[in-house]
Amino acid sequence: MTTNNSRQGEAVENLTKIVNSFYDQMDAGDIPAMQLPLRSKKNIEFDSRHDVWKYGNLRTDRTAKTINGAMMMLRTVYTVEFIDEMIRNGKSSTLREMYYISEGWGHGKFHTQDESNLLAEDLEIVSKCMREDFKLRPEEDGARVMGDLTLTEMTKKGDKKKINCLDDVGESGYGIPYNVESNKIDFKSCGAKFVIAIETGGMFDRLVENGFCEKYNALLVHLKGQPARSTRRFIKRISEELKLPITVFTDGDPWSFRIYASVAYGAIKTAHISDYLATPTAQFIGITASDILNYDLPTDKLSDQDIGALNAELSDPRFKDEFWISEIQAMLDMKKKSEQQALAKYGLDYVTDTYLPEKLTNMGIRL
């Protein structure tokens, strides 16, 4: 495995190559340009080597022929310089801070944070490195973990702190940091037999309170809605290195299906690093249209946005299998959605005594 320094060294090297290519093109009398994959659903292809969805071959050109394109290249050069400086000084920065730092970049100033976020992702694609190696952090908190997993986390001082995610943490669990690569986190031992990644904090707390970790040797990961990259990478590493089965427990609505898809297949926004982030073996144990009927769950009416999102999923290559097509179609037909906490209709223990044991057994997970 690459070490901290060599990962960052590679990032600087590859980023510098991008900037050098601008200069080389200008030296040759050409208007500098940069090629990027088209980043939309149209250009998502199945990568059978890694079993995940990645960008296909559709490309878009960014050139300095237009003022906007030239500005974007200026921003690229400034950003690369900023990243280089952070790595040299052992600092990191949130994406928001980088946006504000650009105040001092004259014409290279970003107009919106979307612009700077996208550029960070573009640089990942072109350099084949990860944002975490650029020392750029997102704003959101990492999610929480609870269960019998012992890991070491590298401290700022360079010590390795050993933490058991059941015994050494408070009730709120172990907080996943933004960098979860092996230079930061190492898995030491694991008594848990499988992972349940959970959409809502309320349900995470329910499983903790009901002693699900101990009773079934489960490792619980709180997804916090659409999961952060660090959470997805953490799950991927557990799946690969500890060979634990991964299950995803969400609400029953189109947005939750997307949460599952981003864990299992890769998200469209981060399709260039799906092989780092996605866990293709992850199984869905969230609320389905069938569950709404079988368990007679309290529901809400689908909104127009919900219906639009379900229809979009029907044309999303990631959802093109029998299970998803039939469940999405059934939800469109019944015009209803439901939440994971709706299982409380049958009392606070129903989810841990009945629903999850039934679903997990159906998925072939031995309890």
Add this chain to the structure above:
Amino acid sequence: MTTNNSRQGEAVENLTKIVNSFYDQMDAGDIPAMQLPLRSKKNIEFDSRHDVWKYGNLRTDRTAKTINGAMMMLRTVYTVEFIDEMIRNGKSSTLREMYYISEGWGHGKFHTQDESNLLAEDLEIVSKCMREDFKLRPEEDGARVMGDLTLTEMTKKGDKKKINCLDDVGESGYGIPYNVESNKIDFKSCGAKFVIAIETGGMFDRLVENGFCEKYNALLVHLKGQPARSTRRFIKRISEELKLPITVFTDGDPWSFRIYASVAYGAIKTAHISDYLATPTAQFIGITASDILNYDLPTDKLSDQDIGALNAELSDPRFKDEFWISEIQAMLDMKKKSEQQALAKYGLDYVTDTYLPEKLTNMGIRL
């Protein structure tokens, strides 16, 4: 200090009294009614004993004369029964779960979660106990803490786990649980000299990365936007029991001023427990209109909602002092707001090397 069991015993006792009063009124041939304080800005009064803002004497009656009122009483009875059952079984529930549990209550079913949340608060007011004693939890995560504070947290098994919030935690810090009363958490020792409560996760991480805890003996608390009750109670206990000065570092906009007000003076929604939650000595070190000028910070234009919120604050009794009136007026005049991360305009160290030392020194905190 009251113990766990006696707090919960008191809750059951006081809630049962409420239900008994319904029966007594019916026995006497009266239509049952329940009196509640009016819960709006109009009815907020300064409580000089605790130095916080609490509900005044304006009252509203809830009676079974109307169908809606009768339904509300039915819900009250069911809710009290549910709380009693949880306490007897050593369980707790999210507010969302209680909403779904009510599916089985026939005519007592809640129509929306707002309705069940409000009832939980009503019961706090009438019983003079706290929602945490009813074993009702919010959905949101507790915030994070980083700094030299050693505490013990009671585990589910009844052991006291000792945690130092600097040395025994990962990069993401110690997660505050939903119950932070002394039956759950005890402060053991503290090397930190003052508290900075911080609005955004990005700024919290910035101070952690820049070593602010170690360099200035600061205890950092992440507010996560509008802070949860457990976060405010945690800060209050640190202020009272450890006698540390509390400072609040937020963005410079009307919503952030409200965050400060809820920490320092008490929130309107929870004014019945301001003396538990509010820390009247908390000082504001967030971005002000003066800072926008003095530090020449990047700004955004005030939206119509921002202007409305600033004007509402001018008529809010909690903001009726010279400092706030002049800063709010100045912001309205310049029509601009700014974020705490905007300080990154001057580089990643500016906030810890320049801004915070200047502000803290101005507040009389010795660094």
